[in-house]
Amino acid sequence: MTFLMRTARPDDLQTLYEMAKLTGGGFTNLPPDRTSLAAKLERTAQALSRDGDGIEDELIVMVLENSQTGQVRGTCQIFSTVGLRWPFYSYRLGVLTQHSRELGRTFRAQMLSLTTDLEGSVEVGGLFLHPRERAEGLGLLLARSRYLYIRNHRAKFGDRIIAELRGVIDEAGGSPFWDGLAGRFFGMSFQEADEFNAVNGNQFIADLMPKTPIYTAMLTDSARAVIGLPHPNGRAAMRMLETEGFVNAGYVDIFDGGPTMVGEIDRLRTIADARDVTLAATHDGGGQKVLVAAGRLADYRCTYGFVREDADGVTIDAASAALLHIKAGDVFTMVSRA
Incomplete structure (x- = not known):
């Protein structure tokens, strides 16, 4: 590799x-x-x-x-960790149920509430x-x-982990969600707001965004249709996150309405299944293809390697050992590729 x-x-x-x-x-x-x-x-x-x-x-x-x-x-x-230098805002998608005895009807209104639940x-x-x-x-x-x-x-690192997926962007580079909600309060196009956020952070959201819940029924059809949906190019990434152990807990990005996936670090598949082993020797090739990593901080390295395990210990192909800068007697981390 x-x-x-x-x-x-x-x-x-x-x-x-x-x-x-x-x-x-x-x-x-x-x-x-x-x-x-x-x-x-x-x-x-x-x-x-x-x-x-x-x-x-x-x-x-x-x-x-x-x-x-x-x-x-x-x-x-x-x-x-997020939310230390400035608040980390998300929308939480929820439902408010109300009942009218006189009409004999129950109304369920979908709402977006501005929250900092995911700080830390x-x-x-x-x-x-x-x-x-x-x-x-x-x-x-x-x-x-x-x-x-x-x-x-x-x-x-703490115990909770999140991943924000990019929301739906139209052919012109705009965001239907932004245009239907936040753009009405900021007087900025999605591209302008996105560029400003990337460079300066999102404190301007705290300054200008309304803090009251938003009824999704009041949004445009185009904005409502993309709430919580990933960009088409991000669907594979969403599947990877789900396989890893992330879940869609109803949080969406305040800019483009994309989903924010949430997981528990120690329950992530890669982390839970990984193990540290001592390298016995290297070999010329063959074996099970796995994810291998070694080193700390600036020396951290990770690649795919070919590992063999038997009564004599764990060996790895020489090429991967060279990439990881490890030799016999060193400890490295491995986890199944699947």
Whole structure:
């Protein structure tokens, strides 16, 4: 396997910028803005330099590198906790039931309530894979490498984890949800608000957004139709999250109405099934293809490897051992690819 997940470095800026231009909008965690991306890389460097335990407001950007060419072909991010620097807002989709005895009728009104329920959660986001590399399970490698990083630095993270999926964006790059709700209060197009949020954060939501619940029946048909739906390009990501153990708990993004998936870290499939093993030796090839990871902080690496287990211990193919920088006697983490 020639592809390797590693933590990002300052010299990844140009490649991240080029990938950000391919996202097509609505991708807040990967804005096509050099200053914002450079700030993310700076935060990553700070987080990777902190060896102590304890939860702090940190960001870790990771990249997918072709080890043969050195090209970066994908990226993802981990936010250690959300809601510390400014409130983390979501809409919670709920129902208000009311009964009229005189009419003999029961009314059930669907409502959107502005909430900060998810503050303190770990967030995984910013996952982007170059269109030419969407094969060979590389999307799974990107996604699951984050969970193994969290597992192997467990004391730096809390217990709940979330993933915001991009909502439905129309052909013109607009958001029906934004146009039908928040856009009416802000006097900004979705693109303008999305770009502003990516660079400056969403405190302006707290300043201008109405705090009272919103009856969805008062929204436009187009806005109501996309509440809680992922962008068509995000459906596969939603299925991956569900397989991992995330659930759709009724939270939606305040910008584009996309679903926010919620999970418990220690119950995620990758984390619960992973185990640490000591490398007995390397071999030339063959064996079970699994996800393998090793190293801490800036030295963290993750890839697919071919593992054999017998009475003599665990061996891994020499190529994967070289990518992970491990040798006989070293401990690494492995989990089934399925």
